Each structure stands twice: as structure tokens, then as C-alpha cells.
Amino acid sequence: MLQMGPPRNDQNRLCNRAIESEESGDLEAAATLYRKGIACDESNPTPYLYLGYLLERLEQHDAALQAWSLGADLDPRMINAWRSPGIATDIQLRSKAANDAVRRHFTDLHRTSIAEYQKQHPKANIDRIAAAIWCQTHDSDFNYNDPRHKPHVFFVPDLDPIAVYGSQHMPWQGILEAAADEIREEFLVAREQAADEEKPYLEPKAAGLGAGWKSIADSLNWGTFQLYKQGVANERLLKRFPATLAALRSIPVLTTASGPREVLFSVLRGGQRIPPHFGVANTDMTVHMPIITTEQSAIRVVDDTYEWQFGQVFSFDDAFDHESWNDSDEERVNLLFEAWHPGLTEHEKGAVAASFDLRESWNQLRSI
Numbered sequence: 001m002l003q004m005g006p007p008r009n010d011q012n013r014l015c016n017r018a019i020e021s022e023e024s025g026d027l028e029a030a031a032t033l034y035r036k037g038i039a040c041d042e043s044n045p046t047p048y049l050y051l052g053y054l055l056e057r058l059e060q061h062d063a064a065l066q067a068w069s070l071g072a073d074l075d076p077r078m079i080n081a082w083r084s085p086g087i088a089t090d091i092q093l094r095s096k097a098a099n100d101a102v103r104r105h106f107t108d109l110h111r112t113s114i115a116e117y118q119k120q121h122p123k124a125n126i127d128r129i130a131a132a133i134w135c136q137t138h139d140s141d142f143n144y145n146d147p148r149h150k151p152h153v154f155f156v157p158d159l160d161p162i163a164v165y166g167s168q169h170m171p172w173q174g175i176l177e178a179a180a181d182e183i184r185e186e187f188l189v190a191r192e193q194a195a196d197e198e199k200p201y202l203e204p205k206a207a208g209l210g211a212g213w214k215s216i217a218d219s220l221n222w223g224t225f226q227l228y229k230q231g232v233a234n235e236r237l238l239k240r241f242p243a244t245l246a247a248l249r250s251i252p253v254l255t256t257a258s259g260p261r262e263v264l265f266s267v268l269r270g271g272q273r274i275p276p277h278f279g280v281a282n283t284d285m286t287v288h289m290p291i292i293t294t295e296q297s298a299i300r301v302v303d304d305t306y307e308w309q310f311g312q313v314f315s316f317d318d319a320f321d322h323e324s325w326n327d328s329d330e331e332r333v334n335l336l337f338e339a340w341h342p343g344l345t346e347h348e349k350g351a352v353a354a355s356f357d358l359r360e361s362w363n364q365l366r367s368i
């Protein structure tokens with residue numbers, strides 16, 4: 001990260017020429033060269049950092065933001081590198097500029113979404129959502145309330161923290177559990193007939209999270225059949241799960257503008273562990289219903305460990321410290337989806353969804 005050295009030779013060559021052009025004052029030529037450099041390897045955040053700074057000099061503020069934001073998605077350290085002692089002056093300068101612009105932009109975007117929602121619903125009390133923090137891009141320092149509860153993307157500080165939900169929070173629990181046999185059957189048939197729909201749960205870059213993640217990153221050691229992914233339906237799979245979808249219709253599943261955000265089957269193969277981590281947001285509960293279970297397969301949430309039981313719903317706030325493992329030789333399969341935190345009002349859910357949707361629609365329009 002943040003190196004212009006080998007082995008990306010073509011990219012280095014183009015970016016070094018871009019820097020020369022920039023230093024000689026030919027900013028347009030430099031922009032073209034940075035863009036060509038990015039095209040050589042779109043996974044390296046450094047050229048995005050340089051391009052963004054150059055576009056800012058050209059007073060193309062929105063284009064600069066887009067370049068920086070795309071780079072920060074590749075590696076959030078891009079906007080935080082300026083804090084590191086001993087960082088090269090040039091990187092420090094550019095990283096600080098990116099940091100300020102990206103944080104200002106996304107914090108403003110959240111405020112805009114809240115103001116819009118309030119305008120449409122003048123009587124709604126959405127103060128708790130107005131005070132929410134987009135953790136990676138908030139424009140000022142903040143503290144979590146509890147070191148064991150640290151959503152890494154979206155945090156509503158005033159929402160009751162509930163680590164593991166009880167049946168009083170899930171009036172729909174019985175409906176889902178009654179469908180467990182049918183859901184298992186649908187899964188077994190789908191896997192038999194559409195095995196190629198199984199994908200690694202984690203992207204390759206998850207390997208960079210540390211040694212404990214290597215065996216499950218970009219691997220079917222932790223696989224998934226994803227019915228909905230970030231609000232996008234997999235129609236080929238959906239038609240195979242009528243009973244599953246019918247059961248989900250009675251549940252306040254977390255949705256985006258286009259549909260449920262995540263509905264999937266999580267397949268953790270024998271001998272695999274998911275290291276301790278914190279989830280995305282504290283506004284939802286992560287719901288598991290095991291449909292294929294084995295011995296020595298469990299989840300830990302904060303201080304307590306829970307063994308998976310076939311057909312028994314287990315819901316928790318994954319923004320709490322948690323880890324999961326399967327120490328048997330067999331696979332473990334859970335239906336997994338997100339439902340809203342039961343303490344949110346309908347207007348608060350609407351305001352959360354509006355903030356996510358506005359951010360996502362801005363993100364979708366980014367380009368370099």
C-alpha cells in the first residue's frame with residue numbers, strides 16, 4: 001500500500017511519468033497518465049490517491065472525490081496514511097487532502113439524506129439516526145460506547161445494545177422454525193442441481209486481514225449460496241426457494257431500495273474457523289437458522305458460546321465481538337439474513353435505508 005515500487009512495472013512507469021508531468025505543470029497530461037496507470041492494475045489505491053489530488057488542483061472537485069473514494073474502498077488506509085509517523089511528505093499531503101474531502105463529503109451526504117427524509121416526513125422523530133456515524137468516513141473523531149461493540153461501517157450510538165436477541169424480539173421466530181425442514185430440502189435440491197452457484201463467502205482481499213483469514217478468503221472452505229447480495233437478487237437461485245421466501249415474507253428483513261440486502265446460505269466446511277471480528281452496523285440483527293449441523297460447530301458472541309441446533313433461530317448483533325468455528329469433519333450450513341433492530345421505529349428504519357441508499361447511489365456513479 002502506498003508504494004510506487006516494483007512489481008507493477010507498467011503502472012509504475014506511467015505513474016512516475018505522471019508525477020514528472022505534474023511537477024512540470026502539465027496537469028492534464030498527468031491526469032491522463034494516472035488514469036492509464038490505474039487501468040494497469042485497478043486494485044492499487046496509490047494512483048487513485050495521486051489522481052484525486054491532481055484533479056483537486058484542477059478544481060475538478062467531484063472527480064477528485066470519486067477517485068479518492070474509489071481508492072479508499074480498495075484500502076481505507078489511503079485516507080488515514082497521513083497520520084502514520086515517518087510517512088513520505090508527498091503521501092502525507094495527498095492523504096490528508098483525501099481524508100478531509102472524503103470525510104466532509106460522506107458526512108454531508110448523510111446529513112442531506114436525513115434532511116430529505118425529514119422534509120418528506122415532518123413529524124417523524126429521527127434524531128437518533130441523524131446522530132448516526134458512518135465510521136470509516138465520519139468527519140470528526142468519535143468513541144464507541146463499548147470496546148466489545150464496534151460496528152465498522154454504520155453506528156447509531158443511542159440504540160439499545162442487545163448482543164443476543166431473545167424470542168420476545170422475534171415474534172416471527174416460530175414461522176421460520178416451522179419451515180426448517182422445507183428450507184433444508186430446498187437447499188439440498190438446489191445444491192444438487194446448481195452446485196456452481198456456490199461462491200466463496202469472502203473476497204480475495206480478506207486474506208489481508210491476517211493469518212486466521214487465509215484459509216477462508218476466496219475459498220469454498222467458507223462458501224455461500226447467495227439469494228440476495230447487497231440488495232441484488234439472484235433470480236436463478238430465487239426460483240428454487242419458494243418455501244424459504246414465503247417464510248421470510250413474515251419477517252422484517254432488512255431491505256434496500258431494490259430488495260432484501262442479504263439472504264444466503266452459509267456453508268462452513270469442516271476444520272474451518274472464522275476469526276473474531278465486528279460486523280457492519282448496529283441497526284440490524286443477524287439471523288441464523290442452521291439447516292445442516294455437526295458436532296463441535298458453534299459461535300461465540302462476547303463471552304458466551306452457542307452450539308448450532310438444527311432449525312433453531314439464533315439472532316445476534318454482529319457488531320459485537322464474535323467468532324465461529326466448525327471443528328468437525330463435516331460441513332455446517334445456516335440460512336442467514338439480516339432483520340431490523342427491534343428498537344427502531346418505522347421512520348428510523350426509513351431514515352437508515354435513505355442514508356444507505358443515497359450513499360450507494362452516489363457510489364454507483366463513480367468513475368475515474
Ligand SMILES: [Fe+2]
Nearest residue numbers: 277279318322
Ligand atoms: Fe460475522
